[in-house]
Amino acid sequence: MQTAHYQQARLTRDPRFDGRFFVAVTSTGIYCRPICPAPLPKEENVRYFDSAVAAAEAGFRPCLRCRPDSAPASWAWKGTDTTLERALRLIDEGALVQGSVSRLAERLGISSRYLTRLFQNGTGTSPKRYALYQQLLFAKSLLQQTGLPVAEVAFAAGFGSIRRFNDCFRERLQMTPSDLRRQPGKAGDNGELTLFLSYRPPYNWQHLRDFLRPRLIPGLEWITDHSYGRSLTLDNGQHGYFTATHDAARHGFRVALHLSQPTVLLPVVRTLRRLLDLDADSGCIDDHLRPLLASLGGPVPGLRLPGTLSLFEAGVRAILGQQVSVSAAHKLVAQLVEAYGQTGPGPTGEMRLFPSPEVLAETDLAELRLPGRRKQTLIDLACLFRDEPQTAADPGRWLQLSGIGPWTVQYARMRGLSESDIWLGGDLGVQRALRQHDVTFDPAAAAPWRSYLTLNLWSLT
Structure with missing residues (x-):
């Protein structure tokens, strides 16, 4: 996007651009989401950043009103480097909470030096600093959304001690946990933790619900007109469940989460966001697929990729x-x-x-x-x-x-890893849709959104 586009989206507070860029105000030292309800600053006092991490690295602290930690993630700033994208996904899943950068590089099949260079070029910071900032933003979200005591928030965000948590919070966010939480609290009844997970509209909840409903496994999953839930099994052997209720007016889901024991929550929340495909930029995807599906009246607006737990x-x-x-x-x-x-x-x-x-x-x-x-x-x-x-x-x-x-592998990639560029051309449902509607096109033209092309064709059968 050009600066003029950023300016227009900021002035109109367009929710379709939420999370795609961040607005930093030089006169206050604060960075915000483009939908922030605060009075609009003058353009000469504004700087634009592609990510919250980049704004933080430039010395700005997050707004307490619009809460940049709650913005949907943006795929655009990750670039097209698949190694970097996989590294970001692993870090978001907690790879550096207890692991090391060298171990992460080994998992990726590259050297630590090359991994650091990828991050500097792609995000403007190091892998460790990126991971730490994600932990801090998540902790900030827990402090503002839940009644968990500060000590439990520190643990849930992956910090090993309260002292380190307080020091990092003060250094990177330029505030203390007590600035956000004057009174200690506790989780809800029966250990329930309630969070709000936002998305960037449009979001076609009806299509996602109707996709999941005929595949619903009794006892494992449950669904209503406005909610979806299922059991959870975590990598550390713990278990629990969640129920996510759609709130179209607020562009997100209210999530009630229950876990058998306290655990690091950041990987759990990342998994929930992936399951519901909350970080997709549907407007961008629909625009990309529209010429390809013109003979069918265009893509179904706001389709999201239904994930599986693992x-x-x-x-x-x-x-x-x-x-x-x-x-x-x-x-x-x-x-x-x-x-x-x-x-x-x-x-x-x-x-x-x-x-x-x-x-x-x-x-x-x-x-x-x-x-x-x-x-x-x-x-x-x-x-x-x-x-x-x-x-x-x-x-x-x-x-x-x-x-x-190949079909089994591709299907698993699409639903188990939520990869966006999977074309299931050999799928019986896709082939049936192509025959019934007499559609011909080159699937390569849909890259990097071929998974959503597959979903559009499934919706026709």
């Missing part, structure tokens, strides 16, 4: 969905969860967790009405996740397993 769950659902209808795949997944999913207390009674790789690796899947070869494929995938989690984290490596082909 890559393993997406892989299992993909294997059970090979060459069968949505209803048939749904029945198989429901059988799997009923037979092998651990039970626990849910919002209205007993709920089920999705079976873990450790559980499925040790069973013969006798409860499933499947060919023996398909059962063995599921067991092999579970063994891979149990024994070689680093290998399993790359779906491309699954192709070494018998019974897994």
Whole structure:
């Protein structure tokens, strides 16, 4: 975007640009979202930044009124470097909360020096400083949205001590936690933590709800006209559940979150944002796809990519969905969860967790009405996740397993990793839509949003 576009979006407080850039005011030393309700500053006192981190690195502190920590993330400033994008995703998932930069670089298959250079070029800061600022913004959000005591906020944001939390808060945000929270508090009844997660409009909640509803697994998930919820299994073995209620007027979801034990919350919230695809720039995506889908009246406005809780769950659902209808795949997944999913207390009674790789690796899947070869494929995938989690984290490596082909891998990437550029050209639903509507185009023209092209075609069947 050019400065003139930034100025116009700021002056109109256009919510479609929320999170795509930030407005810093030199006379106050504060940076804001473009939708901030405060009186508009003069243009000569304004500087524009592509990210909150860049504004902070320039010496500005976040606004307490519009709360930049609550803005939807922007894909635009990440650039097109896939290594950087993967690094950002891993950091957002907590890779540097307890791990090191060298370990992160090893996971990415690059050197620490090259990783640091990628971050300096792409974000204007180092990996560690980027991770720390994300932790601080998340802590700020918890202080303003919840009644958690400051000590619990520090732990939930990934800090090992109150002293370090206070020092970092003062140094980077130019305020103290007590400036935001004068009185200590506590979480809601029954350990419930309530958060508000925003998105950038348009957001087609009806389409997402209607996509999830026929795939709903009893006990694992629940849905109403205005909400979606499901059980959670965390990497550290803890579990819980959430219910997200859509609030169209405020452009976001009110999320009630329950966890079995206190934990670092930042990776959990990042997962929820990915599940609901809250950080997509739907306006940009729709504009990109409009010429391609012109013969169909254009794209369905505001489509969002429905995620799954984990890559393993997406892989299992993909294997059970090979060459069968949505209803048939749904029945198989429901059988799997009923037979092998651990039970626990849910919002209205007993709920089920999705079976873990450790559980499925040790069973013969006798409860499933499947060919023996398909059962063995599921067991092999579970063994891979149990024994070689680093290998399993790359779906491309699954192709070494018998019974897994490109469609399974691509489907798992699209729903388990929420990758935006997956074209499922071999999918039966996509092929049916193309035939029924006599549509021909080059899918490469939809890059980097081919996952949303796939969703648009699915919506036609």
